[in-house]
Amino acid sequence: MPATPRPLDLVPHRRYNPLLRQWILVSPQRTQRPWQGETTKAVTTPGLAYDPTCYLCPTNARSGGEHNPDYKSVFAFDNDFPALLPDEPPASPANDSPLLVAEPERGRCRVLCFHPNHSLTLARMSVPDIAAVVDAWAFETATIGDLPYINHVQIFENRGAMMGASNPHPHCQIWATEHIPDEPLRELAAQQSYREEHSSCLLCDYLAAELADPTARIIAQNDEFVALVPYWATWPFETIVLPRRHLGDFPSLTPAERTGLAAILNAVTTRSDNLFQITFPYSLGFHQRPTHGQAHDDMHFHAHFYPPLLRSAEIRKFMVGFEMFGSPQRDLTPETAAARLRALPDTHYLDWE
Ligand SMILES: [Zn+2]
Ligand SMILES: [Zn+2]
Ligand SMILES: [Zn+2]
Numbered sequence: 001m002p003a004t005p006r007p008l009d010l011v012p013h014r015r016y017n018p019l020l021r022q023w024i025l026v027s028p029q030r031t032q033r034p035w036q037g038e039t040t041k042a043v044t045t046p047g048l049a050y051d052p053t054c055y056l057c058p059t060n061a062r063s064g065g066e067h068n069p070d071y072k073s074v075f076a077f078d079n080d081f082p083a084l085l086p087d088e089p090p091a092s093p094a095n096d097s098p099l100l101v102a103e104p105e106r107g108r109c110r111v112l113c114f115h116p117n118h119s120l121t122l123a124r125m126s127v128p129d130i131a132a133v134v135d136a137w138a139f140e141t142a143t144i145g146d147l148p149y150i151n152h153v154q155i156f157e158n159r160g161a162m163m164g165a166s167n168p169h170p171h172c173q174i175w176a177t178e179h180i181p182d183e184p185l186r187e188l189a190a191q192q193s194y195r196e197e198h199s200s201c202l203l204c205d206y207l208a209a210e211l212a213d214p215t216a217r218i219i220a221q222n223d224e225f226v227a228l229v230p231y232w233a234t235w236p237f238e239t240i241v242l243p244r245r246h247l248g249d250f251p252s253l254t255p256a257e258r259t260g261l262a263a264i265l266n267a268v269t270t271r272s273d274n275l276f277q278i279t280f281p282y283s284l285g286f287h288q289r290p291t292h293g294q295a296h297d298d299m300h301f302h303a304h305f306y307p308p309l310l311r312s313a314e315i316r317k318f319m320v321g322f323e324m325f326g327s328p329q330r331d332l333t334p335e336t337a338a339a340r341l342r343a344l345p346d347t348h349y350l351d352w353e
């Protein structure tokens with residue numbers, strides 16, 4: 001007698017991530033114990049709107065001695081401690097081994113403040129204010145991407161001390177590089193070969209598959225964007241944000257899509273904050289097409305939220321052991337994570353009665 005097939009939420013299995021072309025081990029049987037509902041009661045005192053010691057607040061001095069303007073909306077500047085420099089570096093000394101490989105890398109590092117108010121987050125900002133941030137992301141992508149030595153613009157936000165954010169002031173970083181970094185390069189290669197094989201876009205096809213069963217993994221959607229826990233998610237409450245239209249980068253977004261993206265970013269961060277009733281830590285990053293070179297049209301623009309929290313505000317996931325030596329692993333299925341996020345109110349917990 002063949003064994004009765006059991007649903008994937010009961011048995012160990014592995015899932016394929018077609019963007020990174022890697023497998024993830026899913027072990028849902030380890031979460032069969034009932035949910036304890038343990039949430040850490042948040043400290044809900046609103047933060048300071050202005051912090052005189054913050055180097056990102058309006059009018060304050062930065063470490064280089066420069067003073068920020070009295071900005072009223074977004075504010076971008078060159079990072080005072082950049083990881084990359086725009087100057088042509090001297091050629092590396094030659095060495096005898098083909099295994100000792102180094103090459104020069106030029107780039108620009110910028111910081112973008114989302115808002116003058118020190119206490120805000122994407123979850124607590126208004127949609128028009130977030131739309132102004134989206135406009136700034138488009139402007140920075142277009143202007144930095146236009147530099148002849150820049151081929152890729154990576155925009156990311158680290159939120160929360162757990163993610164290594166050194167300052168709670170709402171801001172992101174923009175690292176523009178001469179070479180396409182490994183992660184987007186892998187995703188670009190996967191999307192290119194998918195198109196060669198299927199004559200269609202990987203993420204357009206994936207979105208269509210998810211929309212066919214909107215109660216499976218989708219957590220929020222509007223006319224322009226869909227947010228969901230991807231089938232192959234690594235992090236417990238990981239989400240991916242996809243535009244419904246096939247487009248490659250921030251500058252390609254229409255005004256309606258910029259507002260739609262602002263609204264969906266607010267929806268995802270609000271639900272995430274509501275999960276444990278804390279300011280939910282995460283790394284948010286956008287993948288967009290390279291600024292120069294071939295194969296511009298294969299990259300389907302998207303955002304990843306990688307949050308580290310597991311079952312409560314204190315329990316975080318570490319990528320150690322099997323994950324360092326083998327492959328990523330998760331216990332909670334993406335479907336369970338999506339159901340929990342979807343069931344939460346779309347009003348922020350600080351505004352609950
Ligand atoms: Zn500040
Ligand atoms: Zn597409
Ligand atoms: Zn990506």
